[in-house]
Amino acid sequence: MDQRVIKTKQALTTALFSLLQTQTIDTITVTALCRTANINRRTFYIHYDHVSDIFEDYQLQLADQVANSLAGERHHLNNLVQTFDKILMANFDSFKYLCLNRQQHHLVEDLQQMLFDTLCDTLLTAQAAPTDRLILSALASGLINTYVYWFSHDDQITYDALTETNQQLVKTQVALLTK
Numbered sequence: 097m098d099q100r101v102i103k104t105k106q107a108l109t110t111a112l113f114s115l116l117q118t119q120t121i122d123t124i125t126v127t128a129l130c131r132t133a134n135i136n137r138r139t140f141y142i143h144y145d146h147v148s149d150i151f152e153d154y155q156l157q158l159a160d161q162v163a164n165s166l167a168g169e170r171h172h173l174n175n176l177v178q179t180f181d182k183i184l185m186a187n188f189d190s191f192k193y194l195c196l197n198r199q200q201h202h203l204v205e206d207l208q209q210m211l212f213d214t215l216c217d218t219l220l221t222a223q224a225a226p227t228d229r230l231i232l233s234a235l236a237s238g239l240i241n242t243y244v245y246w247f248s249h250d251d252q253i254t255y256d257a258l259t260e261t262n263q264q265l266v267k268t269q270v271a272l273l274t275k
Contacts, residue, residue, distance in 0.1 A: 105143060105153065107133040112150045117193045121148055121203065155206060158183050159214045177239075177262045180211070184243065195244040204240060212236035225274040235269045 111133035115124045124147050130137050144150055158180075165179035184191050194203050215232045239262060246258045 101143070104133075104135060104139060105150075107135060108140065108143070108150050109154055112147065112154075113189075113191075116203075117189065121151060151203060151206075155210045158207070159210050162211065162214045163218050176266055177259060180239065181259055181262075191243070192247045195247045204244065208237050208240045211239065219270070219273065228273050231269055231272050235266065238265060238269070 108129065111129050112121075112124070114132055115128060126137055126140055126147060129147055129150075130140050133140075144153075161179055161183055162176065165175040212233055215236055216229060219232065220228055242258060242262055242265070246253050246255075
């Protein structure tokens with residue numbers, strides 16, 4: 097992908113997460129987004145049709161990075177926690193806001209669904225037991241919810257304790273999958 101396109105999309109994503117700290121996604125206008133990203137509306141419409149498309153693009157990037165971290169690495173699932181953590185922490189303030197703001201809860205649910213779908217696509221075979229999907233559903237929602245909990249209790253739980261606990265949770269839940 098052209099570096100200019102990458103830079104433009106990064107600016108729009110950063111602007112979106114910045115605006116999400118004070119507005120819901122459906123109230124953010126293209127004009128406000130472009131002003132914050134310091135790009136013109138014409139450039140926006142070259143890449144996207146709607147403001148929500150930026151969040152969908154972010155989810156796709158997240159899904160690709162999670163899938164790449166798991167590709168062929170079923171026994172090295174610490175990559176999952178490290179990759180997921182790195183991606184989410186790149187937009188720390190905005191992700192924290194999403195997790196703590198009830199008005200943005202549907203976006204957190206979208207991230208959970210994306211993580212679940214990516215885990216299923218990456219870790220399950222056609223012969224997987226139906227309970228394996230249940231396990232991965234618990235893993236996806238649990239992983240997201242540990243961040244939600246940590247954001248509201250960061251005075252009680254250190255960042256290192258969060259990541260260590262997440263690694264143990266992933267390892268334990270993946271061990272339950274039908275071999």
